[in-house]
Amino acid sequence: MIDTPGHPDFIAEVERVLSVLDGVVLVISAVEGVQPQTRILMRALKRLHIPTVIFVNKIDRMGARYQSLLDDIAAKLAISVSAMGVVENIGQPSADFRLDTKLPKKKTTPVFFGSAITGAGVQTLMNALPLLLPASQDSSKAETSGMIFKIERGPRGEKIAYLRLFSGTIQSREKLAFGKVTALHVFKQGQTVTAQELSAGEIGKIWA
Numbered sequence: 001m002i003d004t005p006g007h008p009d010f011i012a013e014v015e016r017v018l019s020v021l022d023g024v025v026l027v028i029s030a031v032e033g034v035q036p037q038t039r040i041l042m043r044a045l046k047r048l049h050i051p052t053v054i055f056v057n058k059i060d061r062m063g064a065r066y067q068s069l070l071d072d073i074a075a076k077l078a079i080s081v082s083a084m085g086v087v088e089n090i091g092q093p094s095a096d097f098r099l100d101t102k103l104p105k106k107k108t109t110p111v112f113f114g115s116a117i118t119g120a121g122v123q124t125l126m127n128a129l130p131l132l133l134p135a136s137q138d139s140s141k142a143e144t145s146g147m148i149f150k151i152e153r154g155p156r157g158e159k160i161a162y163l164r165l166f167s168g169t170i171q172s173r174e175k176l177a178f179g180k181v182t183a184l185h186v187f188k189q190g191q192t193v194t195a196q197e198l199s200a201g202e203i204g205k206i207w208a
Contacts, residue, residue: 030056
């Protein structure tokens with residue numbers, strides 16, 4: 001899972017990362033609603049055909065909206081949306097999200113509501129993601145294929161590549177087209193850990 005900034009100054013960096021993702025949770029404020037950068041991101045998601053789930057945050061804040069916001073999302077982002085439940089006590093600290101048992105229709109974007117501060121609706125969203133977004137297939141034995149989405153320089157001038165591996169495996173000390181792998185880190189639980197191998201479906205950092 002990758003958390004990307006929502007500030008418009010970083011839109012270009014965010015768009016570069018989108019192509020390595022299996023799916024996206026697009027966060028929209030229940031108070032501020034659809035912002036200009038939200039439209040830019042949704043256009044990119046449509047262009048890249050990336051499955052998307054919307055999470056409406058801040059339902060506990062004064063001025064939070066439900067139905068009128070759903071209407072705005074559908075109109076301003078030019079998509080069909082389906083609320084996956086109902087909000088109780090919207091605009092109050094006790095606001096919560098109750099999940100319906102219905103499933104979204106095909107070609108409809110599922111919309112969840114909640115609050116990142118109070119935790120309301122967050123676990124409901126997390127439980128639903130494996131059902132709504134595609135999972136990577138095990139292709140570790142296939143030909144090695146991946147995408148580098150960022151390159152930076154280390155303190156000694158060495159190249160550090162951020163890579164999403166789609167198939168195959170990469171071993172530490174292995175020779176690649178852009179150089180020999182001198183070190184390898186894999187992203188786990190929000191941080192990078194030293195590893196000897198990067199497998200299909202994983203995101204890592206490679207020193208070369």
